[in-house]
Amino acid sequence: MIFEPQFETMPREKLDALQLERLQRIVAYLRERVPLYRERLDGIPEIRSLEDLRSFPFTRKADLRDTYPFGLFAVPRQECVRLHASSGTTGKPIVVAYTRDDVDLFARVNARVLAMAGGEPGMVLHNAYGYGLFTGGLGLHYGGERLGMTVVPVSGGMTERQLGLIEDLCPDVITCTPSYALTLAQAFAERGVTPDEISLRFACVGAEPWTESMRAEIDAGLGIRATNIYGLSEIIGPGVSNECVEARKGSHVNEDHFLPEIVDPESGEPLPDGEQGVLVFTTLTKQALPLLRYWTGDITSLDREPCACGRTLARMALIAGRTDDMLIVRGVNVYPTQVEAMLLQVPELTPHYRLVVTREGTLDEVEVEVEVSESYSDAAAGGLESDTRRPLEDRVEKLIRETIGTSMRVTLLAPGDGPRSEGGKLARVDDRRRLA
Ligand SMILES: [Zn+2]
Structure with missing residues (x-):
């Protein structure tokens, strides 16, 4: 079922018109009531179309933090x-x-x-x-x-x-x-x-x-x-x-x-x-x-x-x-979650992984360290050193190249050797380029 069909199925032109009307109202409201917006919007012309919003500055988390706790409230x-x-x-x-x-x-x-x-x-x-x-x-x-x-x-x-x-x-x-x-x-x-x-x-x-x-x-x-x-x-x-x-x-x-x-x-x-x-x-x-x-x-x-x-x-x-997590590798934007989503599609692997980024000369290199599953490790009889290892690494490297559009080196880790969260936020990326 649709809870509010009059709004949720509104034809696009009507929705655009409603958005514009509401946007004009909220901008005027903020100019009047919130000092930060009054300052920032000073000199910016009134909104006449939805595209005009593009000339407005962004509001960021830091603005909320800097005005903690009540500084951006528009009402008492x-x-x-x-x-x-x-x-x-x-x-x-x-x-x-x-x-x-x-x-x-x-x-x-x-x-x-x-x-x-x-x-x-x-x-x-x-x-x-x-x-x-x-x-x-x-x-x-x-x-x-x-x-x-x-x-x-x-x-x-x-x-x-x-x-x-x-x-x-x-x-x-x-x-x-x-x-x-x-x-x-x-x-x-x-x-x-x-x-x-x-x-x-x-x-x-x-x-x-x-x-x-x-x-x-x-x-x-x-x-x-x-x-x-x-x-x-x-x-x-x-x-x-x-x-x-x-x-x-x-x-x-x-x-x-x-x-x-x-x-x-x-x-x-x-x-x-x-x-x-x-x-x-x-x-x-x-x-x-x-x-x-x-x-x-x-x-x-x-x-x-x-x-x-x-x-x-x-x-x-x-x-x-x-x-916050975005990496730029050889000019391509890479998000760790993209790599994670891809690793999850490979049944032999676990979600325990880390990206290590290095720079050799002028070339960025990314290594994906990922833990194999218990069942894969058992079937390979602890065979991470055996012939089965390289074909699996090759297969994952190919998948990364084809889905993410940049090449990375894959290294398999034995069960238990991958990074684990210890209460806090887990660092998925070890970017060593800044040290070089
Ligand atoms: Zn739908």
């Missing part, structure tokens, strides 16, 4: 009914705010995304996103209620209890991270519960990068159809976009509220549909913390072709990486 703090915060990996967190109308919008866009994912009124929603300062739990919670679902606010962790609740309450839809969906699937399998014995039919998963091969595992392991959800607290939280369960080809952006652009990661120039670049959002209707051209750092592309589900909302591809 007293008018905010809720705050959320994202844990920054360095320094202070970022605080985001919602007026009563913003909270209502937050619920509506999440009702939309749950319907995109296959949810319907009357269904049971098992919400395993974390509740608290993180926007995931509460965002989907109110979305489920708004759609007319029965929401079970499980939050994250305590896997045994989650399994029991799923067996007893028979939810139709689950919301969680993709890696947690895999954990649950594995735990069910260990209990001897088969996918067709699990009541779940749909999963709305996201909040971390994932790949098509993980999707196949989640679908098979839980007996469901999983769709990708995308959001970030700076823009609203979850509810920015979601794949429709009918097509699962890109996530429909709720672009009557969040205007997307794709720009070149280096120059900031706008890129045409279909080309990969940095995703930038302008919020069109939020009151407490509207942002103009917010630089998400996420790399994706946009598709405005009509979709089988009937929605006219643009679709964004799965996130290919982040600008």
